[in-house]
Amino acid sequence: MSGSFDERAATWDDDPGKLERAREIADAVRASVPLEPSMRVLEYGAGTGLLTQHLVDQVGPVTLTDPSQGMREVLAAKCADGVFPDARVVDLDLARDPVPTERFDLVLSMMVLHHIVDLPPVLVGFAQLLEPGGWLAIADLEREDGSFHDEGFEGHHGIDRDDLAGWLADAGFVSVGFRDAGATIKHDRPYPLFLATAQRGSDS
Numbered sequence: 001m002s003g004s005f006d007e008r009a010a011t012w013d014d015d016p017g018k019l020e021r022a023r024e025i026a027d028a029v030r031a032s033v034p035l036e037p038s039m040r041v042l043e044y045g046a047g048t049g050l051l052t053q054h055l056v057d058q059v060g061p062v063t064l065t066d067p068s069q070g071m072r073e074v075l076a077a078k079c080a081d082g083v084f085p086d087a088r089v090v091d092l093d094l095a096r097d098p099v100p101t102e103r104f105d106l107v108l109s110m111m112v113l114h115h116i117v118d119l120p121p122v123l124v125g126f127a128q129l130l131e132p133g134g135w136l137a138i139a140d141l142e143r144e145d146g147s148f149h150d151e152g153f154e155g156h157h158g159i160d161r162d163d164l165a166g167w168l169a170d171a172g173f174v175s176v177g178f179r180d181a182g183a184t185i186k187h188d189r190p191y192p193l194f195l196a197t198a199q200r201g202s203d204s
């Protein structure tokens with residue numbers, strides 16, 4: 001899978017739809033999470049970092065992770081250009097790698113979950129990455145009819161909100177909530193997006 005993202009990384013930001021999608025989701029994050037300048041933030045599956053780009057001025061140190069080398073190269077170039085002051089770029093796939101020992105106050109992700117076949121262990125990893133009370137904010141496709149991706153796609157046809165709420169509770173998250181987060185246009189039609197937010201409970 002990283003192969004196709006490696007190839008698309010250099011031109012990812014040329015698509016105005018992706019830029020607009022990131023802007024709308026950043027607005028939804030701001031409306032749901034009390035951002036603070038001290039917050040240590042990890043964006044998971046950051047791609048070219050479009051979501052964090054909108055939030056970087058309102059939070060503390062940023063860690064941008066992605067398993068695609070091509071995406072990490074774009075992130076490293078943006079760091080060198082000063083787009084992300086005080087950021088680190090890390091190769092991380094929680095379906096493959098151990099959970100890092102560092103802890104964060106906010107974990108973000110945008111359009112990543114539907115690519116992960118076995119989601120519950122990755123959500124447990126998100127909980128482990130967070131301090132107790134830390135925030136999770138994940139945006140993804142609402143359940144769709146399977147037309148978003150090409151035939152042969154092995155991930156999810158969007159994510160069902162009730163399924164996700166159950167997996168988050170099982171992973172030790174509390175105060176799970178959802179809000180609409182705009183839509184992404186593909187094949188000349190809108191595919192609605194949601195933002196799910198939750199906080200790591202104290203005992204997970």
Ligand SMILES: C[S@@+](CC[C@H](N)C(=O)[O-])C[C@H]1O[C@@H](n2cnc3c(N)ncnc32)[C@H](O)[C@@H]1O
Pocket residue numbers: 001002005018044045046047048049050051066067068071092093094095109110111112115116
């Ligand atoms: C649709 S792109 C979204 C990129 C970026 N978040 C955005 O919305 O512009 C999906 C991203 O998830 C990454 N990804 C795929 N599988 C992953 C996994 N198991 N763990 C972490 N990231 C993954 C890909 O490398 C890719 O950068």
